[in-house]
Amino acid sequence: MEKIRCLVVDDEPLALDILANYINQTPSLTLVATSTDALEALSLIQQGKIDLVFLDIQMPALTGLQFLRVVNGKCKAILTTAYSEYAMEGYELDVIDYLLKPISFERFLKAVQKAVNRFHVNDTSASANTEVNSVPEVQLLQHEPQPNFLFVKTEYKIIKLDLADILYIEGLKDYVSIYTGEERILTLQTMKKMEELLPSGRFARVHKSYIVSLEKISSIERQRIFVGRATIPIGESYYKDFIKQIGTG
Numbered sequence: 001m002e003k004i005r006c007l008v009v010d011d012e013p014l015a016l017d018i019l020a021n022y023i024n025q026t027p028s029l030t031l032v033a034t035s036t037d038a039l040e041a042l043s044l045i046q047q048g049k050i051d052l053v054f055l056d057i058q059m060p061a062l063t064g065l066q067f068l069r070v071v072n073g074k075c076k077a078i079l080t081t082a083y084s085e086y087a088m089e090g091y092e093l094d095v096i097d098y099l100l101k102p103i104s105f106e107r108f109l110k111a112v113q114k115a116v117n118r119f120h121v122n123d124t125s126a127s128a129n130t131e132v133n134s135v136p137e138v139q140l141l142q143h144e145p146q147p148n149f150l151f152v153k154t155e156y157k158i159i160k161l162d163l164a165d166i167l168y169i170e171g172l173k174d175y176v177s178i179y180t181g182e183e184r185i186l187t188l189q190t191m192k193k194m195e196e197l198l199p200s201g202r203f204a205r206v207h208k209s210y211i212v213s214l215e216k217i218s219s220i221e222r223q224r225i226f227v228g229r230a231t232i233p234i235g236e237s238y239y240k241d242f243i244k245q246i247g248t249g
Helices: 013-024 038-046 065-072 084-092 106-127 137-142 191-197 236-245
Strands: 004-009 029-035 052-056 077-081 098-102 151-153 160-164 167-171 175-180 186-187 203-207 212-215 217-221 224-227 229-235
Touching: 004 013, 004 106, 004 137, 013 029, 013 052, 013 106, 038 065, 038 151, 052 065, 052 106, 077 106, 084 224, 098 106, 151 186, 167 191, 167 229, 191 203, 203 236, 212 224, 212 229, 224 236
Parallel strands: 004 029, 004 052, 052 077, 077 098
Antiparallel strands: 151 160, 167 175, 167 212, 175 186, 203 212, 217 224, 224 229
């Protein structure tokens, strides 16, 4: 995949410098421009020169959210701001990620990886579309890609959670705990509903109280699964189907 062409838009010069430095250190990205002027940035995007914009929300002439509505999907966006209350509205506009200032390089790289994954999916889909024009419509519908994220309601907000970040899920009566590499998210949900929401090719119900991400499994020993630092039991009634699902049964 070619390098992702980036634009940074922020009315704070220091913020521009930090993100420009991060982009220049990242092999998958190339910096096209930085700008404190939202209207100037719009012109670059309209010319088709930008793939990804790192966009501050609080700007004087045009807010980041207004900016996204004008851009109308002509490029992808990662929002940057010191305020978390805009996160949900940003995700409704299909942003890739939401970075809270001050932004660490580690957190920046995580957002970039999401962008790379998104562009890779789009490239793969575009390539596939050129090869399937003669395939019957019913067959195409059967192979539509599944979403790579889900929305999770917590006590105070709704979080957009990438499936790739999930290690495993633990059931707690009417709640579930979703464990990622960085945090534990508690949400009012049943295990049955979670099982329905998650793609079976990537996740497996291995116990009445556990669902695991297949790609995060490091090893399996007897009836125990090792995921990161956690040890997940395999329920007796789930063992046969699980072994068959991973192709060893």
